[in-house]
Amino acid sequence: MSSPSTRILTARPQDISTAADTLRSGQLVAFPTETVYGLGADARQNDAVEAIYAAKGRPSFNPLIAHIHSAEAAQKYVVWCDAASKLAEAFWPGPLTLVLPLREDHGISPLVTAGLNTLGIRVPAHPAARALLSALNGPVAAPSANPSGKISPTTAAHVVAGLNGRIAAIVDDGPCGVGVESTIVGLATDTPLLLRPGGLASEEIEVVLGHTLKQRDASDPLTAPGQLMSHYAPQAGVRLNVTNPKKAELYLGFGAMECDLNLSVSGDLQEAAAKLFGHLHKLDTKAYPIAVAPIPEIGLGVAINDRLRRAAAPR
CATH class of the missing domain: 3.40.50.11030 (Threonylcarbamoyl-AMP synthase, C-terminal domain)
Known part of the structure; x- marks a missing residue:
């Protein structure tokens, strides 16, 4: 028996409300951000987050990013610091993810963090993403909406090609403007660390911080998405x-x-x-x-x- 086709939604308010209700029910919804299309699940629901890994074929040791509708809301889940305040004020909403220590009362599924005591968190700038996050009023775990290791999706058609029938719905609001995933900066120690280059140039981050970013060593353990050696792979070489x-x-x-x-x-x-x-x-x-x-x-x-x-x- 074939799987049902994934429902295509628009970014109109009624469809955004439907998408939020779908997330609340524990199902998966792909949605546009300014970087790439994300595959979203309510980050507080273990079964929903587990479904992300299953739909993508993603290894469970590879952590996810939680998307939040505001910097104030982000502070409910992570331990804030001065550097986070500076970067959030300068670049949120936008293509920047901050990795910070989890608060004790965070309520985030451990599957989002891959068992780590830190969380990657960002406030996206895309209007449809912001509307969805506001409607849900909660954190959405969302890696790129494609089979694991394959080319990231920048249109709803890319999502359909890779995940049709595996997820409940896709919010289609056209192509993504930035086109590569967010830059990830680690703030879990005293020295800010560039964990993944992305849609915000590190030079801009360094200007705000007032110093250079420490570079991640390739041999370091995985602490953020996008660090697997083989990724974003086309079929041929x-x-x-x-x-x-x-x-x-x-x-x-x-x-x-x-x-x-x-x-x-x-x-x-x-x-x-x-x-x-x-x-x-x-x-x-x-x-x-x-x-x-x-x-x-x-x-x-x-x-x-x-x-x-x-x-x-x-x-």
Whole structure:
């Protein structure tokens, strides 16, 4: 017997209310954020969070991010600090996740944190996400809404392609503007730590903090999403920093050049980040190896290259 199709909702108030009720009932709802589409469950319900791991095929040792509608609400779940106040004031709502120690009375499912005593938390900027979080009035655990390890979704169609029939509903409100997942900063110790580069350039964070971010060592244990070596993977292989693609390869370009798809003809890293996963999805449907032109390792280029290295890693 085939699974029922996933319900497609709009971002209209009535559908947002339906989506919130669906989350309250312990079911899964995908929804847009400014970064990528997230696969949401009520972060206080063990069975609902467990269903995220099952739907995605995600390993349970890989923690999730809790999405909250305000910085004030976030402080109900984590131990706040001065650095968190500075960063939240500067960048929330927005593509920044803060990892902080859990409060004793947090009420978050231990499946969200993968048993750790810290929680990744953020306030998204997307209007539909904010409306859904306000309607639920509670934390939503939400990794990217795709099968684990595959290309992240930046449209509702990407979610349907990967998860149709496995989740209850999708809130469709068009493509995501940022296009790569949030930057994650660890604040569980006295020294802020960059746990994952993302949609907010680390240089901007360092300006607010007044000092450089410590870099995570690749051998450190998993403390946040997006740290698995192989991730964001198309079906065929990916080759990076290519200036002369092979005949059998599809070429993903950057800057003025001949290619199959171009992240940004003008060399704009913000445009490239927004197009990255969408272009990988398009090229992936052709099932040929993908060659990628060099991307500068500055600003949002750090996040783009991070995703591409994980896409190209051995599986």
